[in-house]
Amino acid sequence: MSYKKKTVLGEIEYNDNNIIELPKSIPGFDDVEKAIWFSSPEFDPVKWLIIDDEKGSALPLLDPFMVVDDYAADIPDQIVELLEIKSQDEVAVMCIANPRKGEAPTVNLRAPIVINAKERKAAQIILDDESLSVRYEWEPEEEKAEVC
């Protein structure tokens, strides 16, 4: 079954396999229980979690290892239970990128989105580690000249 939704990215098409349940609402999007997983080649490798609110808010998600070499998210027991996580293989931890007008986007390393891909359930967690930034600024490394 295919559906259409108006979002801040324009109209998107999705099917049942793209629907993600939010058993616990994402801060800022109270009482929204559903989201849509969306990807588009023009934004790759950034993926999207489209919130099923009126305007179709779109959270840009990325694999934290794309911006940091070392990252660990300890998933609390209650989230493991809530998302019905049975095995590590079915879990993805993605961070929200925040586009900023005229500046490089920042990445929220402190509060990642945990996704159980098998059950299609997701929740945002807030990690205890105070060294993780809510607004991490990532700059690509300078191209290293090849040494002959």
Added chain:
Amino acid sequence: MLVLSRQIGESIIIDDDIKVQVLQVNGDTVKIGIEAPRKKTIYREELYLEIQAENKHAGSADTEDLKDFSEKLKSKKSEKTTPAEVVED
């Protein structure tokens, strides 16, 4: 809002299973002890509000800047493996 006065060492009970105790008062700082079931999440309000504001901004931000960001990530990642699709299309 319910406002209660408590002395050091005294507690309040919320919903039968959450206990909030005043441990210490030192000038402007109050030290609070919270006992709650593990499934309850407890945050400092300012952190929660910060994350809420970040989420709202990220969800409706202009995506033009993000395309440039994606390009940079793509060129960086071409050396490494690309992450697997989380959910199949």
